[in-house]
Amino acid sequence: QHKFWETQPVGQYKDLGNSSLPEGPIEPPTPLSEVKQEPYNLPSQYEWTTCDMTSEETCNEVYNLLKSNYVEDDENMFRFNYSKEFLRWALHPPGYYRSWHIGVRAKANKKLVAFITGIPARIRVRHEVVKMAEVNFLCVHKKLRSKRLAPVLIKEVTRRVHVENLWQAAYTAGVILPTPITTCQYWHRSLNPKKLIDVGFSRLGARMTMSRTIKLYKLPDSTSTPGFRKMELRDVPAVTRLLRNYLSQFAVAPDFDENDVEHWLLPTENVVDTFLVESPDTHDITDICSFYTLPSTILGNQNHSILKAAYSYYNVSTKTPLLQLMNDALIVAKQKDYDVFNALDVMQNESFLKELKFGPGDGQLHYYLYNYRLREALKPSELGLVLL
Ligand code: MYA
Ligand code: JJ1
Structure with a gap:
């Protein structure tokens, strides 16, 4: 049961092995004028922030959020600790968009509590080169888990990718979602x-x-x-x-x-x-x-x-x-x-x-x-x- 993912243009379990469906985009691009211009609504205590990763201070905040709240192994013995230099490198490839480095802050104290990023990439799928976003570093603070913030972050990065006229993305996860390409x-x-x-x-x-x-x-x-x-x-x-x-x-x-x-x-x-x-x-x-x-x-x-x-x-x-x-x-x-x-x-x-x-x-x-x-x-x- 995937209340969010069921609504998204991704391969659905019910279509697995249905070879009558064509390879390629699941839905066509919408005219840019029809792309939502305003950010999605967050719960009222929170606000969107675009993270300038060239700023030492912002990079520090992102580093600290991930250092305490990012991916762990299944027995919670180890947690990824991406370095600041690594994050700056990973998020600044040729043609990157600052608007795709997205944070959420608590309005009360401005603390960074969630994050998601996209970077542009050309990915070849069989004989076609497709301009995509690579989405990574999705993170919600441990104290704010299971409140359905992740779907809002994913919809917002999707909107900002659409604003740049890109319609596909690639991503990886340790969890099973609908549906892995491998x-x-x-x-x-x-x-x-x-x-x-x-x-x-x-x-x-x-x-x-x-x-x-x-x-x-x-x-x-x-x-x-x-x-x-x-x-x-x-x-x-x-x-x-x-x-x-x-x-x-x-x-x-x-x-x-x-x-x-x-x-x-x-x-x-x-x-x-x-x-x-x-x-x-x-x-x-x-x-x-x-x-x-x-x-x-x-x-x-x-x-x-x-x-x-x-x-x-x-x-x-x-x-x-x-x-x-x-x-x-x-x-x-x-x-x-x-x-x-x-x-x-x-x-x-x-x-x-x-x-x-x-x-x-x-x-x-x-x-x-x-x-x-x-x-x-x-x-x-x-x-x-x-x-x-
Ligand atoms: S993968 C790394 C993800 N980060 C971590 O694992 C760090 C530690 N965990 C956390 O910070 C939280 O547990 C996260 C979920 C933020 C992961 N990818 O808010 P919720 C779905 C996609 O109540 P929380 C990476 O960075 C879940 O199935 N969806 O849950 C790539 C459920 O939906 P549904 C995920 O635990 C990210 C909903 O979220 C993931 O508080 C690629 C629950 O939301 C996951 N890793 O927060 C993102 N985990 O009910 C997609 C859970 O339907 C990008 N969920 O099952 C898609 C392309 C967008 C661009 C498109 C452009 C055209
Ligand atoms: O690192 C991982 N596992 C280790 C440690 C296991 C600790 C207990 N759970 C592991 N060690 C065995 C090594 C051994 C060396 C001698 C030879 C035999 C093997 O297996 C695992 C990967 O295996 N890492 C994780 O679980 C971290 C999360 C992975 C999902 C990542 C999601 C990425 C996010 C997208 O950007």
Whole structure:
């Protein structure tokens, strides 16, 4: 029973497997003159605010709301702790709209109590490139849960996306809603097994001691691939060509141009790391691997308060085997003191997960499109999109 989602142009359960329905937009755009000009009504104690994330003060408020109220695992042991630099990066891609960074404040004390964001993206679905919003960072303060504020936030971001003449969106969630285009599994590769066990992120395997576990996850001190180095600004054209060509094989993937690649892949300290392989003889760029940094707060542990996690982002192998490339990514993440390297079973990731000693997590990530129907669900390996 989904009182809100039943009213929205999303794939409905009753239509699952009904192959007579066409792929594409569920409803047509309405004339811009018919788009509601005023924000939706909030309960009278609250007011809308547009969050200027370039302001240090506003960014701090958003950071603190998410730090205390954003996504937790199913046993409430860890909570995502996106950094301020990360939030600024995630919300300022080429062509972003400030009006899509939406907050709700309590009128009484101006405290920020809820948040939702959109950013523009071109997403290719099969042979069509569709201008969409990527919606993320939906958060309602713990004290205001279950009061139906989330549907108001979602309707308001939808309205502001419509104002810019965009009619589709992509989003992910840990919960099941009508209806996922695919469901992905989280996998985890221990880099600092002792800490992960101490904080309850993982458990000592059967018939395993701590010292055998530490040995099992040991990695070489340095990377193995000749020509493996950090990506630089001058690499943007080559990385764009490699990535565009690679992503073309997936049913749903971003349509990145050079500006997007400069924003999303060029390394930013403690936010996004990209490495590539430059052939020592030809100086061709043949392979890429990247990960982003998303720490989690460890809730209620005496000895540790932060779990430093790297999340696999976009990887392309044309010459170096993907297994070897990702092993080098693990080595640099270990050098940089990450505790764990996480990945979803998207794109070709299944080809290295087991061999590189990743294990399945207890979390799943469901991917959704708004106002765009797919005839049937995808396999995770048909998905070429990673949202932050
Ligand atoms: S996913 C991350 C979401 N955030 C968190 O999980 C943080 C911790 N939790 C919270 O802050 C709250 O529990 C939230 C719900 C805010 C999640 N996506 O207000 P309510 C539906 C979509 O009484 P609350 C991310 O950021 C629920 O099914 N809908 O509930 C992507 C129910 O509807 P229905 C969700 O717990 C977000 C209704 O809300 C989600 O106080 C993409 C209940 O509302 C969820 N994660 O607040 C948003 N969780 O009765 C959609 C619950 O029908 C974007 N619900 O089942 C759509 C595209 C928009 C743009 C379109 C442009 C064209
Ligand atoms: O991190 C996650 N799970 C961990 C910790 C589990 C703690 C108890 N619930 C986990 N650890 C096992 C690791 C082990 C290492 C050695 C090999 C075997 C495995 O499974 C999970 C993902 O698995 N994370 C979450 O549940 C966080 C929420 C995920 C949904 C995210 C929604 C995203 C919002 C959209 O933007």
